Amino acid sequence: MAGRAAIVGVGQTYHRSKRPDVNQIEMINEAVRAALEDAQLTPKEIDCVLFGNMEQAEGSYLMDCWATEGTGAYLKEGCKVHTGGTTGASVAEAAAHHAASGLFDTVLAVTYEKQDETPAGMGPLALVQDYLWAIHTGAFGWFARMGRKYMLETGCQEEHAAITRLKSDRCACKNPHAHLRLNLTMQDVLNSRMLLYPLRLLYMCPTTAGACALVFASEERAPKITKKPVWVKDWETVHYEMVGYEAYFTSRMTSMETAANRIYHRNGITNVRRDIQCAEIYEPSTWSELQFSEWFHFCEKGEAWRMAEKGVSDLEGEFPINPSGGVVCTNPIGCTAMVRVAEAALQIRGDAGEHQVTRDVKRAVATGFGGSFWTEMLLLQRSWD
Amino acid sequence: MTEKAEFMRLPATVNLEYKYSTGRYLGRFYKELRDNKRLVANKCGKCGRVLFPPRIACPDCMVRASDEWVEVGPQATLIFFYELQIPGLAERHAANYLGVLALDGTEAELSCFEHRLMVDDPGKLREGMRMEPVFNEEGRTGRIRDDILGFKPIEG
Amino acid sequence: MKREETEAFVLAQPYSAPYEHATGPVGTRFFTELRDNQKILGMKCSGCNIVYMPPRSTCPRCFAKLEEWVELGDEGTLLTYTVVRYHEPTHPTDAPFAYGIIKLDGADTGIGHLLGEVDLKNISIGMRVKAVFKEEREGNLLDIKYFKPI
Numbered sequence: 001m002a003g004r005a006a007i008v009g010v011g012q013t014y015h016r017s018k019r020p021d022v023n024q025i026e027m028i029n030e031a032v033r034a035a036l037e038d039a040q041l042t043p044k045e046i047d048c049v050l051f052g053n054m055e056q057a058e059g060s061y062l063m064d065c066w067a068t069e070g071t072g073a074y075l076k077e078g079c080k081v082h083t084g085g086t087t088g089a090s091v092a093e094a095a096a097h098h099a100a101s102g103l104f105d106t107v108l109a110v111t112y113e114k115q116d117e118t119p120a121g122m123g124p125l126a127l128v129q130d131y132l133w134a135i136h137t138g139a140f141g142w143f144a145r146m147g148r149k150y151m152l153e154t155g156c157q158e159e160h161a162a163i164t165r166l167k168s169d170r171c172a173c174k175n176p177h178a179h180l181r182l183n184l185t186m187q188d189v190l191n192s193r194m195l196l197y198p199l200r201l202l203y204m205c206p207t208t209a210g211a212c213a214l215v216f217a218s219e220e221r222a223p224k225i226t227k228k229p230v231w232v233k234d235w236e237t238v239h240y241e242m243v244g245y246e247a248y249f250t251s252r253m254t255s256m257e258t259a260a261n262r263i264y265h266r267n268g269i270t271n272v273r274r275d276i277q278c279a280e281i282y283e284p285s286t287w288s289e290l291q292f293s294e295w296f297h298f299c300e301k302g303e304a305w306r307m308a309e310k311g312v313s314d315l316e317g318e319f320p321i322n323p324s325g326g327v328v329c330t331n332p333i334g335c336t337a338m339v340r341v342a343e344a345a346l347q348i349r350g351d352a353g354e355h356q357v358t359r360d361v362k363r364a365v366a367t368g369f370g371g372s373f374w375t376e377m378l379l380l381q382r383s384w385d
Numbered sequence: 386m387t388e389k390a391e392f393m394r395l396p397a398t399v400n401l402e403y404k405y406s407t408g409r410y411l412g413r414f415y416k417e418l419r420d421n422k423r424l425v426a427n428k429c430g431k432c433g434r435v436l437f438p439p440r441i442a443c444p445d446c447m448v449r450a451s452d453e454w455v456e457v458g459p460q461a462t463l464i465f466f467y468e469l470q471i472p473g474l475a476e477r478h479a480a481n482y483l484g485v486l487a488l489d490g491t492e493a494e495l496s497c498f499e500h501r502l503m504v505d506d507p508g509k510l511r512e513g514m515r516m517e518p519v520f521n522e523e524g525r526t527g528r529i530r531d532d533i534l535g536f537k538p539i540e541g
Numbered sequence: 542m543k544r545e546e547t548e549a550f551v552l553a554q555p556y557s558a559p560y561e562h563a564t565g566p567v568g569t570r571f572f573t574e575l576r577d578n579q580k581i582l583g584m585k586c587s588g589c590n591i592v593y594m595p596p597r598s599t600c601p602r603c604f605a606k607l608e609e610w611v612e613l614g615d616e617g618t619l620l621t622y623t624v625v626r627y628h629e630p631t632h633p634t635d636a637p638f639a640y641g642i643i644k645l646d647g648a649d650t651g652i653g654h655l656l657g658e659v660d661l662k663n664i665s666i667g668m669r670v671k672a673v674f675k676e677e678r679e680g681n682l683l684d685i686k687y688f689k690p691i
């Protein structure tokens with residue numbers, strides 16, 4: 001990459017199950033205003049607007065066109081990026097590309113999902129599958145299998161998933177933007193409804209309405225906009241072969257390991273928990289937080305549940321994972337991966353408020369996860385070097 | 386305050402009839418299934434990987450797959466199973482149990498798939514158990530989820 | 542390989558999804574006035590001096606928050622039109638029918654709607670039209686049955 005790009009503005013809505021008080025465009029507008037205010041920029045100072053959501057989720061197509069009054073894209077350049085669950089990270093990566101390219105000084109990246117307008121049971125998302133093939137229970141089946149496999153291979157017991165879920169809840173309770181803030185007890189978690197063994201309702205991400213916006217700026221412009229630019233040092237997108245159920249197996253390299261290996265190698269990261277201080281990962285279920293942590297090399301194979309047990313991944317821990325509460329607490333799908341980037345940026349700035357981690361975060365990773373097991377990973381830093 | 390009284394919502398039901406082409410590789414698979422109750426896969430000419438479901442290119446070698454066809458299954462190993470406890474799911478799939486199955490002769494990790502489990506006693510379901518398909522004997526149309534009714538344990 | 546062996550299938554995949562869209566505070570007021578009082582409201586941006594119809598909560602051009610409601614008449618001018626002569630299940634009525642873009646008096650933006658009580662051979666751009674409301678109104682744009690020539 002010839003140029004450099006930094007995040008100079010972060011904004012998101014308060015995430016909720018339902019937002020009957022606003023339409024989609026008005027909800028998007030809330031996040032955009034918040035990001036512009038954070039960057040202290042006017043819409044006039046934005047050169048380009050990139051946009052994304054989970055196409056079909058709300059039955060409103062071409063929302064980049066309809067939502068210009070929400071995004072402020074009127075007469076500006078930009079386009080829509082749509083990659084399913086990873087959309088939020090894809091839009092962020094695209095915005096970093098645009099800002100680093102030298103073509104635009106400032107790029108606004110906007111994503112949203114308003115799942116209270118989606119038919120119950122995520123009807124349209126039932127089509128998110130290899131459309132020619134067989135029978136699917138979709139995400140529930142995947143994460144149940146992942147949990148089962150993880151237990152069998154590592155000796156993890158259900159209580160470790162519960163410990164991890166309680167950690168997410170404690171973090172979410174400190175994050176005013178989070179959706180599920182439940183003050184859970186161990187009993188609440190272990191008594192929550194079993195969907196597909198060993199996946200309980202509380203181990204699964206909710207359906208959320210919310211929006212997020214980020215302002216990216218070029219190397220030259222970023223320091224003029226803010227004293228605390230968050231540099232987008234590197235990013236990686238890895239796709240996977242869909243058909244099989246890799247969630248159940250690990251003999252092949254997953255998209256997550258591949259992305260992490262490339263990012264760590266390119267950036268001289270040899271001791272992940274030392275060289276990176278915080279992670280905001282897209283964990284669609286509590287079981288995937290454990291499994292993904294190993295694939296991202298946050299710990300040795302088979303050790304993630306011990307890490308949770310020891311409180312390593314807590315907000316005050318040695319390596320905080322999802323101090324925002326993560327995806328099991330907040331999941332406006334097409335926007336979810338951007339919330340990871342936004343929260344990681346806030347941790348680096350030291351602006352996360354009550355859910356600011358104890359450790360000084362100079363460097364953080366944010367990830368997206370989607371559809372056929374693909375991964376996006378961004379490396380964010382307080383200073384470029 | 387109730388949401389409905391305060392803010393208006395507009396219903397907008399979308400009804401669409403998509404039509405998906407299988408292409409020649411999956412097409413052959415479905416034709417063999419429909420006409421001969423045979424499950425077939427094609428192979429990569431370079432690395433020899435059995436591609437199931439059949440497809441045009443080998444994802445490992447990125448080369449066009451060969452027209453060398455092999456029969457796989459019909460016996461399979463049960464890799465994972467679960468009860469459909471989520472409301473509506475059992476009705477949608479016309480089964481109380483679904484399983485992830487790997488057909489004999491295929492690479493389980495990359496070729497296993499979900500299907501209905503037909504069992505009298507679910508308590509006997511075990512991961513790793515051997516199963517075989519129950520074919521639809523009347524009016525197969527060329528679709529794995531309809532032409533195979535489900536998988537049942539191999540007796541004995 | 543013989544042709545019949547490579548025959549591709551076409552698989553039908555029906556898709557039905559009952560979406561429900563929130564109209565938000567501005568949309569709610571607009572549709573409620575339309576339904577209950579047969580009134581058509583627009584929204585003005587004083588900065589840009591534009592009256593938007595349908596109304597919106599943010600000015601797309603200057604990004605200002607909008608709160609200045611304007612009551613528009615039920616008469617307006619036809620900006621452009623076409624006559625539909627083929628049938629589609631998504632059409633609001635059977636072909637042939639005419640629809641056009643109508644700019645209501647007092648508004649600066651036009652809205653697409655049906656033309657009714659009209660000779661399809663005798664429609665002209667610039668003609669004056671008037672909204673005809675439905676008897677049974679539900680709170681959507683088709684509470685206006687159509688616009689008819691004055």
Ligand SMILES: [Zn+2]
Nearest residue numbers: 429432443446
């Ligand atoms: Zn090969």
Ligand SMILES: [Zn+2]
Nearest residue numbers: 586589600603
């Ligand atoms: Zn204006």
